[in-house]
Amino acid sequence: MIPLIPTIGPEALLMFAIGGLLIYLAIAKEYEPTLLLPIGFGVLLGNLPNSPMNQPEGMLHLLIEFGIDTELFPLFILIGIGAMMDFRPLLSQPMFALLGAAGQLGIFATLILATLVGFPLNQAASIAVIGAIDGPTSIYVSSLLAPELLAPIAVTAYSYMSLVPIIQPPLMRLFTTRAERRIRMEYAPRPVPRGAVIAFPIVVTIGIGILVPPSAPLVATLMFGNLLKESGVVAQLASTASNELANLSTIFLGLTVGSLMQADTFLQPTTLFILGLGLFAFALDTIAGILFGKVLCTASRGKVNPLVGAAGISAFPMSGRLVQRVAQDEDFTNHVLMHAMGANTAGQLGSVIAGGVLLTLYGIFG
Numbered sequence: 001m002i003p004l005i006p007t008i009g010p011e012a013l014l015m016f017a018i019g020g021l022l023i024y025l026a027i028a029k030e031y032e033p034t035l036l037l038p039i040g041f042g043v044l045l046g047n048l049p050n051s052p053m054n055q056p057e058g059m060l061h062l063l064i065e066f067g068i069d070t071e072l073f074p075l076f077i078l079i080g081i082g083a084m085m086d087f088r089p090l091l092s093q094p095m096f097a098l099l100g101a102a103g104q105l106g107i108f109a110t111l112i113l114a115t116l117v118g119f120p121l122n123q124a125a126s127i128a129v130i131g132a133i134d135g136p137t138s139i140y141v142s143s144l145l146a147p148e149l150l151a152p153i154a155v156t157a158y159s160y161m162s163l164v165p166i167i168q169p170p171l172m173r174l175f176t177t178r179a180e181r182r183i184r185m186e187y188a189p190r191p192v193p194r195g196a197v198i199a200f201p202i203v204v205t206i207g208i209g210i211l212v213p214p215s216a217p218l219v220a221t222l223m224f225g226n227l228l229k230e231s232g233v234v235a236q237l238a239s240t241a242s243n244e245l246a247n248l249s250t251i252f253l254g255l256t257v258g259s260l261m262q263a264d265t266f267l268q269p270t271t272l273f274i275l276g277l278g279l280f281a282f283a284l285d286t287i288a289g290i291l292f293g294k295v296l297c298t299a300s301r302g303k304v305n306p307l308v309g310a311a312g313i314s315a316f317p318m319s320g321r322l323v324q325r326v327a328q329d330e331d332f333t334n335h336v337l338m339h340a341m342g343a344n345t346a347g348q349l350g351s352v353i354a355g356g357v358l359l360t361l362y363g364i365f366g
Helices: 010-028 033-046 059-068 072-084 088-092 096-102 105-116 121-132 135-145 147-162 164-174 194-211 213-231 235-259 269-299 306-312 318-330 337-365
Strands: none
Touching: 010 033, 033 059, 033 147, 033 235, 059 072, 059 235, 072 135, 072 213, 072 235, 088 096, 088 194, 088 337, 096 269, 096 306, 096 337, 105 121, 105 269, 105 337, 121 135, 121 147, 121 269, 121 337, 135 147, 135 213, 135 337, 147 164, 147 235, 147 269, 164 269, 164 306, 164 318, 194 213, 194 337, 213 235, 213 337, 269 306, 306 318, 306 337, 318 337
């Protein structure tokens, strides 16, 4: 006989507390609320005993099958991100593509470290991509390579996204001098023809799709969203992509990822390793970008502010704005935002390419 009030064990109570903490951080601290709030509520739903929502034909089960198992939700979100991006700062100053590449080095260093501490290649690759601070890419890669780690990886990725304003500034100050942070960068961009802006997402999709085929879904959805925006002829579609599509996908993605955070799989030592390795990847990506920014500073005879390199990760547009804030902490009249956005858009593009490279490496060596 099934009891009217099922017994709730201490593990489930702990998961309720974790879900409540995520909701608190989203509301009280405004840490990435658009994802942490639905994830936190999803944790509560996923740990309800005997809930029909978690059974076959239940809402959460169907959403997982439709949007997670098929990888559709993260790809839909990338369409929305693409529709919000402006690649003109990058196209007018192509050297920032180097900062976007440098901002992914921590991913591959973490891949090596994770394999050394005992993770198989599929799990190591899924953990390493957290360093890009790109939630959709992290979810896409882990859902293909290590679905058993999807929940802790997704929560770690979005948690560190929310902590970008806390983690990055100390690293920026530690690895730059006050004189370097005060370097002014004149923004005199070369005009970018409209044809080039429209051709960019098409050329990138074809080029990366041929060179790194596993990146095609990630790159193509990001670039398609950008093409909708830059074409200038489908304003309603661009608006829908950046608003309704992205918002609905974010709600469903958060609820489903949260529901996967169940006590028997989440409360494991592996989760702590994922948190630690993800933080290592994030910090190393930031440091690599800054150090390469210093290289460009030296090569340009002091014309590049090394802080811009910190925006080479994928936390768009948060990281670019943060670089501006740190620069203005030293000199309120110093404006490096457009340069930082050039590096930030390069980092967003670099992260989806890095995700495809990881999938390729697993296909070769896995």
